[in-house]
Amino acid sequence: VSWRTHIVVHQATGALVAHLGISTAEAMARLRAYAFGNSRPLEVVAREVMNGESDLIRELE
Amino acid sequence: MKDSRIAASHGEISNMAYQSVSSQSVSSLTTAFVDIADTMVANYDPIDLAHRLAGHCASLLDVAAAGLLLTDGQGNLGLLASSNEQARVVELFQLQTERQGPCLECFHTEAPVTAVDLSRWRHKWPGFVAEAQRQGFNTVHALPLRLREEIIGALNLFRTGTTPLSIGDLMLGQALADIATIAILHARALERSETVVEQLQGALNSRVIIEQAKGALSIRGQIKVDEAFEHLRSYARDHNLLLSRLARDVINDPDLARVVLGHPIRTA
Numbered sequence: 001v002s003w004r005t006h007i008v009v010h011q012a013t014g015a016l017v018a019h020l021g022i023s024t025a026e027a028m029a030r031l032r033a034y035a036f037g038n039s040r041p042l043e044v045v046a047r048e049v050m051n052g053e054s055d056l057i058r059e060l061e
Numbered sequence: 062m063k064d065s066r067i068a069a070s071h072g073e074i075s076n077m078a079y080q081s082v083s084s085q086s087v088s089s090l091t092t093a094f095v096d097i098a099d100t101m102v103a104n105y106d107p108i109d110l111a112h113r114l115a116g117h118c119a120s121l122l123d124v125a126a127a128g129l130l131l132t133d134g135q136g137n138l139g140l141l142a143s144s145n146e147q148a149r150v151v152e153l154f155q156l157q158t159e160r161q162g163p164c165l166e167c168f169h170t171e172a173p174v175t176a177v178d179l180s181r182w183r184h185k186w187p188g189f190v191a192e193a194q195r196q197g198f199n200t201v202h203a204l205p206l207r208l209r210e211e212i213i214g215a216l217n218l219f220r221t222g223t224t225p226l227s228i229g230d231l232m233l234g235q236a237l238a239d240i241a242t243i244a245i246l247h248a249r250a251l252e253r254s255e256t257v258v259e260q261l262q263g264a265l266n267s268r269v270i271i272e273q274a275k276g277a278l279s280i281r282g283q284i285k286v287d288e289a290f291e292h293l294r295s296y297a298r299d300h301n302l303l304l305s306r307l308a309r310d311v312i313n314d315p316d317l318a319r320v321v322l323g324h325p326i327r328t329a
């Protein structure tokens with residue numbers, strides 16, 4: 001973990017754990033992989049998770 | 062521009078402080094110190110104490126929001142606790158850990174920073190000033206968290222008006238910052254024989270876990286993150302649980318999450 005990572009990324013990690021029943025490490029890895037794979041900033045993806053964008057969450061499953 | 066760092070002789074400060082603090086409500090000061098002392102007795106949670114201190118700063122001092130930022134011992138700052146967990150306020154604190162702002166300057170210069178009327182500081186911290194003003198803050202103080210000769214973070218105080226805090230309030234703020242420093246480091250030193258850097262990083266790790274718990278509860282309960290935090294904190298207090306332990310447990314325990322979300326929020 002890093003405290004320099006934006007807090008919304010940590011919040012989205014917790015949200016994914018709650019949604020998908022995976023570990024925090026796995027949730028963080030999926031967020032990073034999705035952001036990298038779609039060439040999008042990690043923070044933006046995390047914010048969308050926190051806004052409950054269901055299509056995105058389904059893609060992260 | 063005139064640098065408005067505090068410069069006054071010690072005697073001068075004590076005199077002014079005496080006048081100012083004597084007008085402060087003694088009973089609210091007493092309540093705050095009793096609360097802090099109560100928390101520091103046994104097996105306490107540094108992050109919970111940091112939150113309490115931030116809350117006391119906001120209610121005792123004439124400020125709209127207070128936040129505690131801590132170093133990881135490797136030159137980075139992280140947000141430890143805030144009197145107001147609304148996402149935007151938290152982000153304003155965090156912005157300073159990444160780029161610019163009075164807190165970062167306080168940390169680097171190891172001296173208190175006072176920025177009265179933020180519109181005059183736009184050239185120095187453009188991003189920070191724009192966001193602070195958008196949220197209605199116009200004056201900022203940053204007071205160092207000191208451990209002996211070392212600086213380990215800063216207490217950040219936001220005001221809506223364009224006047225500085227009184228010297229008395231600043232002294233009280235510094236006293237609360239000093240208590241925070243002792244409390245954050247002492248708790249972990251007692252528990253494990255850790256180095257200062259390990260203690261600092263441990264406290265910042267607790268904050269990360271709390272953010273994860275806020276995210277998990279907010280999604281489960283379809284509520285805002287600051288409200289999720291209030292449920293978490295209220296449940297921990299009413300059940301005498303360590304905030305960081307409860308946070309860790311609640312992330313992947315749906316039953317516990319349901320109970321915590323159903324727990325009423327304490328207003329005190």
